[in-house]
Amino acid sequence: MSPLTTRNSDSLFEKAKAVIPGGVNSPVRAYKSVGRNPLFIKKAAGSRIWDADGNSYIDYVGSWGPMILGHAHPRVIEAVQRAAADGTSYGAPTELEIRMAETISTLMPSIQMVRMVNSGTEATMSAVRLARAFTGKEKIIKFEGCYHGHADSFLIKAGSGALTFGVPDSPGVPADVASGTLTATFNNLSSVQALLTEHQGSVAAVIVEPVVGNMGCIPPEPGFLHGLRSLCTKENVLLIFDEVMTGFRVAPGGAQELYRVSPDLTTLGKVIGGGLPVGAYGGRRDIMEMVAPQGPMYQAGTLSGNPLAMAAGLETLSVIREDPDFYTRLEAKAARLSGGLQKVIDTLWLPLKQNRVGSMFTLFFTKQPVKDYGTAVTADREKFGVFFRGMLDRGITLAPSQFEAGFMSIAHSDEDIDRTIEAARGALEKIYR
Numbered sequence: 461m462s463p464l465t466t467r468n469s470d471s472l473f474e475k476a477k478a479v480i481p482g483g484v485n486s487p488v489r490a491y492k493s494v495g496r497n498p499l500f501i502k503k504a505a506g507s508r509i510w511d512a513d514g515n516s517y518i519d520y521v522g523s524w525g526p527m528i529l530g531h532a533h534p535r536v537i538e539a540v541q542r543a544a545a546d547g548t549s550y551g552a553p554t555e556l557e558i559r560m561a562e563t564i565s566t567l568m569p570s571i572q573m574v575r576m577v578n579s580g581t582e583a584t585m586s587a588v589r590l591a592r593a594f595t596g597k598e599k600i601i602k603f604e605g606c607y608h609g610h611a612d613s614f615l616i617k618a619g620s621g622a623l624t625f626g627v628p629d630s631p632g633v634p635a636d637v638a639s640g641t642l643t644a645t646f647n648n649l650s651s652v653q654a655l656l657t658e659h660q661g662s663v664a665a666v667i668v669e670p671v672v673g674n675m676g677c678i679p680p681e682p683g684f685l686h687g688l689r690s691l692c693t694k695e696n697v698l699l700i701f702d703e704v705m706t707g708f709r710v711a712p713g714g715a716q717e718l719y720r721v722s723p724d725l726t727t728l729g730k731v732i733g734g735g736l737p738v739g740a741y742g743g744r745r746d747i748m749e750m751v752a753p754q755g756p757m758y759q760a761g762t763l764s765g766n767p768l769a770m771a772a773g774l775e776t777l778s779v780i781r782e783d784p785d786f787y788t789r790l791e792a793k794a795a796r797l798s799g800g801l802q803k804v805i806d807t808l809w810l811p812l813k814q815n816r817v818g819s820m821f822t823l824f825f826t827k828q829p830v831k832d833y834g835t836a837v838t839a840d841r842e843k844f845g846v847f848f849r850g851m852l853d854r855g856i857t858l859a860p861s862q863f864e865a866g867f868m869s870i871a872h873s874d875e876d877i878d879r880t881i882e883a884a885r886g887a888l889e890k891i892y893r
């Protein structure tokens with residue numbers, strides 16, 4: 461296998477670093493935790509991406525979740541082109557936004573009203589403000605290692621990029637904001653109960669990734685989400701499901717359908733924008749009616765409900781909904797990959813653990829079952845970096861961090877998957893043999 465030549469990406473990275481902090485517009489893209497320069501991508505189609513040196517890769521990043529149909533799906537591209545021909549933004553309401561809101565509400569009945577925003581961070585930041593406005597209480601509970609975007613209230617033992625950098629609290633977050641965020645342990649209901657007891661009457665909401673993606677993929681243990689639901693109901697605390705990643709990914713109605721738990725508020729992003737900038741928050745009508753201009757809680761956005769993002773998201777959801785077997789087929793693809801990887805792990809007696817929920821998955825470099833932050837951080841990041849680079853050399857792009865999830869798309873073929881399994885066998889033999 462000839463080593464990858466990435467001369468163009470390397471020189472683009474040097475140029476980028478002169479004018480963009482770290483050379484990237486989102487930290488995890490810099491490949492800092494996997495020990496090499498990042499690839500600069502030229503184009504993508506289906507399951508493939510091509511870098512600036514013309515190398516092609518089978519891609520499991522999928523833009524961190526939006527590309528559930530695969531890259532550049534013809535119907536999505538056509539929908540965006542058609543929308544763009546009528547203008548790119550009006551700063552005024554459109555029928556498309558009603559269709560998006562009705563579609564979300566149909567697929568996620570707990571969402572009786574919804575507000576479109578432009579990113580997952582905007583969605584979670586607004587949902588927390590709304591929870592505080594509705595309850596009149598100020599504290600929130602999040603889970604160690606979970607990531608809800610980069611708003612001040614969340615960069616407290618954040619997962620995702622911050623976890624990779626090993627900086628649990630980001631500089632620049634005011635102490636009094638940090639003190640308003642309490643941190644529990646994922647899959648540990650008594651840690652939540654303890655905080656609710658200790659801070660009786662001052663917690664507005666619990667926010668959770670119902671399936672964690674940002675410590676790597678970590679499923680909820682049986683009863684955990686139901687337990688959160690009853691704790692929140694009992695203590696008069698709002699339950700916020702951050703489904704930015706899991707929404708329309710792990711089931712037609714997201715994790716709340718998969719696990720049959722109804723949150724009070726839900727945040728969304730990624731898939732509903734088909735790759736264009738998008739976010740949304742929604743939930744119980746009595747809560748959402750507090751949002752301006754209907755109610756007093758202020759939140760706004762120049763490009764919220766942008767027609768191109770709505771067109772791309774609606775077309776993505778239409779393609780999914782027209783195929784009654786979509787999620788069954790997607791599950792079969794992801795199961796083929798994890799089954800093949802498990803065979804490699806078992807044959808080579810490797811100290812590795814796989815977590816998977818539907819089409820999101822992570823291979824952890826630890827022999828411990830990974831069920832929370834404490835077990836996730838036992839993973840060997842060094843070995844993960846070697847594996848990541850080995851897979852890149854074999855034409856496979858994985859999420860460039862041990863603490864991220866990979867994503868299967870409906871465009872990945874059996875050949876792609878079998879090639880990925882063989883590449884993993886080669887890369888792992890090099891590490892452990």
Ligand code: KE4
Nearest residue numbers: 486524579580581607608609620702704705
């Ligand atoms: P954005 O602001 O990046 O659109 O969404 C923030 C967010 C909120 N909630 C969850 C559950 C998320 O996974 C995210 C963003 N996910 C990361 C991937 N772990 C985005 C990748 C990046 O930061 O570049």
